[in-house]
Amino acid sequence: MYEFTLQAVTRLFDEGCRLVVLACNTASAKALRTIQQIDLPKIDSQRRVLGVIRPTVEAIGNISQSRHIGVVGTPGTIDSESYPIEIRKIYPDIVVNGEACPMWVPLVENREYDKPGADYFIRQHIDNLLSKDDQIDTLVLGCTHYPLLREKIRKFLPGQIRLLPQGEYVAASLRDYLRRHPEMDEKCSKNATTRFYTTESEDKFKEMAAIFLKEEVEAKRVLLESMSTNASTCRR
Numbered sequence: 001m002y003e004f005t006l007q008a009v010t011r012l013f014d015e016g017c018r019l020v021v022l023a024c025n026t027a028s029a030k031a032l033r034t035i036q037q038i039d040l041p042k043i044d045s046q047r048r049v050l051g052v053i054r055p056t057v058e059a060i061g062n063i064s065q066s067r068h069i070g071v072v073g074t075p076g077t078i079d080s081e082s083y084p085i086e087i088r089k090i091y092p093d094i095v096v097n098g099e100a101c102p103m104w105v106p107l108v109e110n111r112e113y114d115k116p117g118a119d120y121f122i123r124q125h126i127d128n129l130l131s132k133d134d135q136i137d138t139l140v141l142g143c144t145h146y147p148l149l150r151e152k153i154r155k156f157l158p159g160q161i162r163l164l165p166q167g168e169y170v171a172a173s174l175r176d177y178l179r180r181h182p183e184m185d186e187k188c189s190k191n192a193t194t195r196f197y198t199t200e201s202e203d204k205f206k207e208m209a210a211i212f213l214k215e216e217v218e219a220k221r222v223l224l225e226s227m228s229t230n231a232s233t234c235r236r
Helices: 004-015 025-030 032-043 053-060 075-080 082-090 104-109 118-132 145-155 167-180 183-188 202-213
Strands: 019-021 048-050 068-073 095-100 138-142 162-164 194-198 217-220 231-235
Touching: 004 019, 004 032, 019 053, 025 032, 025 053, 025 075, 025 231, 048 053, 053 082, 053 138, 053 162, 068 082, 068 118, 068 217, 075 082, 075 095, 082 095, 082 138, 095 118, 104 118, 104 145, 104 183, 118 145, 138 145, 167 183, 194 202, 202 217
Parallel strands: 019 048, 068 095, 068 138, 138 162, 194 217
Antiparallel strands: 194 231
């Protein structure tokens, strides 16, 4: 994951991007810190790479009343312990329990996320998580795929538990970052175009992108040394 993510970041830098956001919890958990601390000073100390875990964590303190948080994510994200580690840094009083949900991403990518067959896998992991801590009042959707499962998750979640998808908090954090770093904001072009690059086939990427973006997109396939399914977007 680290090597592949680094190659993707480098490719985006080559395309002219000054600021890259790892819009993936697993990549943020397993690659971000090393890229920031080891690789970035060697590549270009004036460029920046940000993740999605820290902005999500920063929002939690003002949301949870019970101070008990649940996190659902991929096995890589949960096994990394990134959420408990980051939450303890800012909110040491918060109790965190995680649940790895290996089938949830395939449900989305195979367009089964709103079908009756998804119910079993959603309920299984919600029940597992709540059995670990019945005081959870906030559930972090720790994967960018999971908002598409929101209605199914809510179906099996007690009404008092608040769902926390990441998108709005990551976007707000990025706006705040650019406000606090006008020198970086000035380097980012405005009102330009969006280009999509993928290591998947173009057709497969277009099919998946339409699910999330609700529109047709064009993508260009690129090859990286560590081939595994992933997609990267460059905004210039």
